[in-house]
Amino acid sequence: MPGTLIGVGVGPGDPELVTTRALRVLREADRVIAPTLALDAVGRAESIVRQAAPDVAVERLVFDMSPEPRPRRASHEAAAAALLGPLDAGERVAFVTLGDPNIFSTFSALAASVLATRPATRVETVPGIMAFQALAARSGTVLLDGTESMRLVTAVDGPDAVTAALADTHQAVVVYKGGRHLPAIQKSLAGAGRLDGAVVGELLGLPGERVAPAAAWPDQAATYLVTVIVPPGGRGGFEGP
Numbered sequence: 428m429p430g431t432l433i434g435v436g437v438g439p440g441d442p443e444l445v446t447t448r449a450l451r452v453l454r455e456a457d458r459v460i461a462p463t464l465a466l467d468a469v470g471r472a473e474s475i476v477r478q479a480a481p482d483v484a485v486e487r488l489v490f491d492m493s494p495e496p497r498p499r500r501a502s503h504e505a506a507a508a509a510l511l512g513p514l515d516a517g518e519r520v521a522f523v524t525l526g527d528p529n530i531f532s533t534f535s536a537l538a539a540s541v542l543a544t545r546p547a548t549r550v551e552t553v554p555g556i557m558a559f560q561a562l563a564a565r566s567g568t569v570l571l572d573g574t575e576s577m578r579l580v581t582a583v584d585g586p587d588a589v590t591a592a593l594a595d596t597h598q599a600v601v602v603y604k605g606g607r608h609l610p611a612i613q614k615s616l617a618g619a620g621r622l623d624g625a626v627v628g629e630l631l632g633l634p635g636e637r638v639a640p641a642a643a644w645p646d647q648a649a650t651y652l653v654t655v656i657v658p659p660g661g662r663g664g665f666e667g668p
C-alpha cells in the first residue's frame with residue numbers, strides 16, 4: 428500500500444478555528460509533521476496544534492523560508508526525502524500548515540517533491556480557515572455580496588499588484604504577504620480612494636494580534652503575518668477593537 432500525505436490546514440492562529448475534521452485527521456495519522464525554521468523552534472502551525480490538540484505529538488521538519496528559490500527548493504527536497512521512509516511503510520503522514528493547504532502553502536511544494544520520487548503516494552488535503560476570513564469576521568466586514576468578485580494578491584515584491592487590483596472598485600481585494608510594504612499599500616489605498624473600509628490584521632489569533640482600520644494603522648512595516656482586506660466600493664465601517 429502506498430503511503431498517504433495529507434496537508435492539514437489549521438487556520439490562521441486561534442485554536443478554536445481548527446476544524447473538527449482537521450483534529451480527527453491529526454489524531455488518526457501515524458505521524459504529524461510541522462514546518463519550522465530550526466529543529467529547536469516551535470513553528471506557528473505546531474503552536475496551534477499544541478493548543479488545539481495537546482494529545483497529538485508533532486515532529487518538525489526544517490524549511491528554508493527565504494525568498495531565494497534554490498535553497499527553498501533544496502529544503503523542500505530534503506523534507507520530502509525525510510518522509511519517504513514513513514510513506515514507503517504505508518503510513519498516513521499529516522503535514523500541518525497555516526490557513527488552507529491549497530493556498531500559498533509549503534504543502535503544495537512538499538507534495539510535488541514527494542510525488543516526483545514516489546508517484547503512487549496518495550495526496551489529500553483538509554481545508555482550513557484562511558486569514559482573510561478570520562479578519563473579515565473579526566472586523567465585521569462583509570467582503571462580498573451579490574455579484575461582486577474578489578482578487579487575492581500578494582505584495583511580497585511591492586504594492587504594484589495591489590494598485591492594479593484596486594482599480595476595479597466593484598472588486599474586493601485581499602492582500603497577503605504585504606508586511607514589509609504596508610506603508611506603500613496604505614498610499615495605494617488612499618490613491619485609489621479605498622482607504623476607508625480597508626482593514627489590517629496582523630498576527631491574527633496569535634500573541635501580539637493587532638486589528639485596525641487601514642487609515643489608522645501606523646506608518647510602518649508590519650510582520651510577515653499581516654493581511655489587508657478591502658471591500659468593494661468603500662463599504663465597511665470598522666472603527667477599531
Ligand SMILES: C[S@@+](CC[C@H](N)C(=O)[O-])C[C@H]1O[C@@H](n2cnc3c(N)ncnc32)[C@H](O)[C@@H]1O
Pocket residue numbers: 439440524525526527528529530531532556557558559602603604605628629630631632633651652653654
Ligand atoms: C504563505 S501565506 C499562507 C496563507 C495560508 N495558507 C492561508 O490559507 O491563509 C502567508 C500569508 O498569509 C497571511 N496570514 C496567514 N496567517 C496569518 C495570520 N495569523 N495573521 C495575519 N495574516 C496571516 C499573511 O498575509 C501571510 O503573509
